[in-house]
Amino acid sequence: MSTPARRSRDAERTAADILRAAQQVFSTRSYSEAGVREITALANVTPALVNRYFGSKEKLFEAALADALDVRYLTEGDRADFGRRLASLFIDGRGGDEHGVNPLPMLVMATSDAGAREVALRLLNEQIMEPLVAWFGGPDAEDRAAQLVAVATGFFTFRLLLPLEPLAGDVSPAMRRWLAETLQAIVD
Amino acid sequence: MSTPARRSRDAERTAADILRAAQQVFSTRSYSEAGVREITALANVTPALVNRYFGSKEKLFEAALADALDVRYLTEGDRADFGRRLASLFIDGRGGDEHGVNPLPMLVMATSDAGAREVALRLLNEQIMEPLVAWFGGPDAEDRAAQLVAVATGFFTFRLLLPLEPLAGDVSPAMRRWLAETLQAIVD
DNA sequence: GAACAAAATAAACACTCGTTTACTTTTGGT
DNA sequence: ACCAAAAGTAAACGAGTGTTTATTTTGTTC
Numbered sequence: 001m002s003t004p005a006r007r008s009r010d011a012e013r014t015a016a017d018i019l020r021a022a023q024q025v026f027s028t029r030s031y032s033e034a035g036v037r038e039i040t041a042l043a044n045v046t047p048a049l050v051n052r053y054f055g056s057k058e059k060l061f062e063a064a065l066a067d068a069l070d071v072r073y074l075t076e077g078d079r080a081d082f083g084r085r086l087a088s089l090f091i092d093g094r095g096g097d098e099h100g101v102n103p104l105p106m107l108v109m110a111t112s113d114a115g116a117r118e119v120a121l122r123l124l125n126e127q128i129m130e131p132l133v134a135w136f137g138g139p140d141a142e143d144r145a146a147q148l149v150a151v152a153t154g155f156f157t158f159r160l161l162l163p164l165e166p167l168a169g170d171v172s173p174a175m176r177r178w179l180a181e182t183l184q185a186i187v188d
Numbered sequence: 189m190s191t192p193a194r195r196s197r198d199a200e201r202t203a204a205d206i207l208r209a210a211q212q213v214f215s216t217r218s219y220s221e222a223g224v225r226e227i228t229a230l231a232n233v234t235p236a237l238v239n240r241y242f243g244s245k246e247k248l249f250e251a252a253l254a255d256a257l258d259v260r261y262l263t264e265g266d267r268a269d270f271g272r273r274l275a276s277l278f279i280d281g282r283g284g285d286e287h288g289v290n291p292l293p294m295l296v297m298a299t300s301d302a303g304a305r306e307v308a309l310r311l312l313n314e315q316i317m318e319p320l321v322a323w324f325g326g327p328d329a330e331d332r333a334a335q336l337v338a339v340a341t342g343f344f345t346f347r348l349l350l351p352l353e354p355l356a357g358d359v360s361p362a363m364r365r366w367l368a369e370t371l372q373a374i375v376d
Numbered sequence: 377g378a379a380c381a382a383a384a385t386a387a388a389c390a391c392t393c394g395t396t397t398a399c400t401t402t403t404g405g406t
Numbered sequence: 407a408c409c410a411a412a413a414g415t416a417a418a419c420g421a422g423t424g425t426t427t428a429t430t431t432t433g434t435t436c
Binding site: 239 | 422423424425426427431432433
Binding site for chain 2: 382383384385386
């Protein structure tokens with residue numbers, strides 16, 4: 001087989017590299033802090049390629065967030081275990097699985113820019129809220145979906161951005177229990 | 189009476205005007221979006237005065253946040269009514285009282301900049317977490333204080349920054365009840 | 377009323393950002 | 407082997423930022 005181990009001029013691959021680098025950076029720095037130069041440096045390409053392949057930083061953010069937002073991240077599994085499972089997911093992270101990036105931190109990071117907020121709100125409604133409402137069912141489904149997202153976002157805000165001691169790093173068993181019970185109460 | 193209705197050259201008054209304008213702007217736009225020019229325009233002064241009176245934008249933010257953060261905003265009143273009272277405070281705002289700015293949105297807005305985060309985290313610990321832990325008492329006091337701040341921040345994030353329908357504007361009675369019960373459960 | 381110091385302004389500076397343009401390098405088909 | 411199109415790069419552009427400097431205006435005191 002003569003296929004080179006790593007093609008050096010593959011547009012598809014390059015765009016994918018940029019997208020993945022964007023997801024990493026957009027998950028750890030606020031949108032306004034996440035620079036195009038930093039993202040492209042992580043992907044080993046030139047800043048101009050962001051505009052070539054995605055049009056703009058905002059479009060890149062949209063693509064990165066749309067790819068990361070996956071409601072199955074929240075809903076797969078049985079409801080009786082919902083709280084415990086999500087608490088573990090938020091605290092311990094997901095086990096080494098395919099390619100997923102925790103989508104919720106990206107939402108938090110989006111709050112720093114008006115354009116990013118617009119994108120994030122739209123994708124949140126389309127890809128999380130709507131399926132979540134359907135999954136919940138019942139008259140208060142919208143309320144409960146919003147409660148879930150709000151609690152999760154508050155948690156990540158003080159776990160990642162403003163690392164508050166009881167929420168950052170290892171959390172106490174009591175904290176884990178509270179988070180599980182609070183999330184479970186939302187589904188019930 | 190010959191006293192002019194508004195003194196035009198009062199340093200103390202000018203600094204206070206800037207501080208108040210900063211609180212308004214820092215409460216409604218992210219730290220990176222809140223420009224010095226916008227703040228000073230609101231205070232009817234020149235951008236240079238921020239550096240003259242406060243040293244830098246970051247120091248101004250620190251002064252504005254330190255002045256706004258008031259734990260009595262959370263703790264005054266009896267504990268049996270804690271959840272209902274805070275839910276009403278968050279949803280309806282405080283009744284037209286003295287000069288207070290809701291301090292929690294400013295925390296959310298601070299997340300966009302590394303320097304602002306450092307300031308916000310320090311002031312949050314000093315002026316909110318510590319007195320809150322003392323007010324809660326008990327072994328899990330730190331956990332519970334963090335839970336309170338996290339839930340409130342998540343709520344304001346999707347009420348102000350990413351206006352999610354069930355949390356923005358008028359909220360349903362069910363949502364109000366959930367918020368009150370969730371907050372009350374933290375103090376109990 | 378003139379002089380001095382405080383207060384405020386206007387303008388420019390240095391820097392960063394996302395983006396665009398012009399150019400170079402590589403690839404694949406005939 | 408050649409050549410056109412694609413892929414990538416390098417460098418500069420224009421706009422916006424917080425901040426600084428030099429200057430002007432205002433209030434006070436002898």
